[in-house]
């Protein structure tokens with residue numbers, strides 16, 4: 097084992113620079129507002145860039161030319177603002193002749209993939225979970241040489257805008273599989289997955305009065321799944337499926353709630369914090385898990 | 395299977411066994427073919443006899459006796475009147491409902507015929523989405539299959555009723571036994587399944603069968619359906635067992651098989667006049683019951699037994715995450731960004747002055763016609779509400795209520811079917827009583843659905859995914875949000891802050907756009923190729 101891993105500084109390629117040199121990248125990495133501004137999710141953006149750099153993908157980012165896709169405005173009913181944002185972004189993307197876009201945000205993914213074409217923006221859009229799955233399948237990422245997740249418990253929280261909205265259920269799971277961890281499914285998973293509570297612009301407002309916050313409900317389920325807490329799981333509402341097979345023994349610590357969306361990240365992390373479980377359960381994005389398993393953090 | 399087939403053919407077609415067993419030699423084959431033709435002709439003759447008979451009865455020609463018992467009487471004339479009235483009333487109601495649905499905004503749902511048909515086969519005919527929850531799926535499958543198969547016998551009832559024949563389908567021979575036998579068994583299963591439905595609904599207290607929208611009329615309606623279902627089955631058994639006993643007492647054979655009724659005959663009187671009367675009571679109760687039920691459907695969630703099919707056919711084919719773009723806004727935005735852009739004028743419709751349409755939906759006529767079709771297909775099963783994260787955590791929002799409110803409002807504003815009992819919500823739905831009375835504000839939005847409900851939605855699509863008949867409550871929610879934001883600027887304050895952040899900073903948070911690329915500062919990656927060496 098190498099004691100001291102060599103490291104190099106990354107200078108993230110900017111689209112404008114590439115264009116000035118007359119180059120086009122194979123894929124444009126759409127960072128998204130959360131990926132650019134949210135302190136927690138910036139770490140995911142950096143992890144994903146490390147993977148791109150390590151594998152040697154020919155990519156670029158828009159940098160300061162990127163603006164909000166308009167998703168929060170659209171879900172909140174402000175169609176006018178959405179279309180203003182969309183037109184602006186489409187003009188930028190088309191101006192650079194972008195063909196393929198990858199993003200770590202399911203909301204950006206859904207908006208650019210499904211709602212931009214009618215406004216004149218047609219690209220091949222791919223979510224980072226699918227992108228990572230492809231890198232793994234091609235053998236370009238092996239999840240070796242870094243942190244070991246062997247035997248640790250991981251449960252994946254489906255993002256609504258990845259899952260039900262776009263039928264991507266298997267890619268994130270395929271990515272997690274290379275970690276050789278103990279993957280556990282929550283009772284409400286895949287098509288039955290419970291929202292983290294942030295979608296539809298809820299991220300930017302106080303929840304309506306109710307008994308509980310959605311992220312607490314979901315965090316309780318995730319924790320109960322990792323802990324093998326049958327009582328909590330049996331009383332979950334919203335599914336009539338048979339009781340899941342519970343892993344023997346209690347949580348071993350170092351367990352992970354895996355997410356693939358910046359808003360799910362915030363909501364799940366808040367939920368875990370609310371339950372005072374930060375010391376033994378962490379919330380990570382797929383890209384972070386892969387980057388640390390591959391030993392790319394420096 | 396082959397054995398059964400040859401059994402049926404041999405008893406029904408004299409040459410049937412030959413047809414199954416000896417088709418190899420060509421001589422046998424031609425014999426077989428000849429015989430098949432003969433049989434076909436014989437069968438054809440029987441059918442012709444039935445039709446000729448019907449013709450003669452109605453056009454006063456002399457009747458010749460056939461094997462099928464006939465007693466044409468005043469009853470049949472009466473039946474004709476009842477049937478015409480029953481179907482006529484239903485058509486009248488159906489037209490009203492059609493008109494209601496068509497007040498919705500236009501939406502092009504043409505094309506993709508094969509994809510749509512396939513979806514209808516899977517989701518509606520095949521009950522695909524029901525099977526996410528096994529127990530109710532099996533119970534429902536029994537009722538559903540029972541309904542379809544037993545209705546073949548309704549064809550017989552109609553023919554008998556119109557022409558005075560008795561059990562006209564008996565010319566089917568062994569198939570008739572199979573049909574009546576299956577019907578009796580299914581009928582019994584339906585009664586059991588309905589009892590289970592009743593128990594689940596009224597005793598077991600399943601959460602999705604509760605809620606502010608499921609009181610009063612919708613609650614009663616759910617039980618009425620179950621009672622009618624049992625009553626119809628009871629009529630069927632009364633008719634069969636009385637008929638069976640009558641034949642037994644007269645020493646005659648009743649065509650058909652009666653695996654359940656044969657055990658019920660003991661409960662009936664020994665008197666042939668009484669039995670005859672009971673058989674008639676059963677027969678009339680069954681068919682009049684069906685006609686009444688048919689006319690009850692438009693007022694009930696049970697309308698889904700018809701509407702589920704078109705509703706699934708016309709359901710969305712786009713990814714669930716894709717929301718519609720508002721075209722009029724697209725033109726406006728394009729014109730803003732490019733002054734030379736020419737807004738295409740919509741083809742002027744006949745005479746009607748193009749009324750300026752509002753953005754989003756305030757009332758039912760602002761929704762697309764498919765959203766209104768949804769309202770008539772809803773089974774009020776509550777699967778949507780039971781998986782809604784907002785509802786699960788005690789918020790006011792219930793996607794089922796949005797759909798049920800749409801139907802109530804349509805019938806209040808436009809045409810209503812025979813029974814119209816709109817849900818009136820009180821305090822628990824946080825309706826301002828003043829607002830409900832205020833005519834101006836008495837629209838779908840506010841009169842029925844409160845902004846508090848709409849703002850609780852996370853647009854998670856769980857309700858859409860859960861709905862067994864492919865209803866999409868989310869579309870209606872978003873349309874009403876659009877109205878609140880674009881026409882009334884009535885978004886919650888924090889959302890207005892988010893909007894202005896996007897406008898000013900290009901991000902929903904108050905960060906400076908110049909900090910957008912800061913994440914890339916001091917970024918290092920482990921250089922693994924360097925260590926390997």
Ligand code: HEM
Pocket residue numbers: 517518519521522524530531534537538541542591592595616619620623698699700702703773774775776862863
């Ligand atoms: C065409 C014949 C059909 C018949 C006779 C029929 C009959 C019934 C009856 C009697 C109920 C009441 C059950 C209760 O009280 O919970 C019911 C409910 C229901 N039906 Fe149907 N139905 C038919 C078609 C369909 C179709 C095509 C669908 C769509 C897949 C459907 C979906 C439902 C659902 C979701 C419920 C709510 C019951 C529950 O939540 O378990 N039905 N149906």
Ligand code: SF4
Pocket residue numbers: 778781782783784785791792793850851852853854855856857858867868871
């Ligand atoms: S989309 Fe809205 S109404 Fe439907 S389940 Fe999700 S939160 Fe509830």
Ligand code: SF4
Pocket residue numbers: 771772773774775776777778779793794797860861862863864865867
């Ligand atoms: S909308 Fe669909 S899921 Fe909801 S109650 Fe109606 S039929 Fe059931």
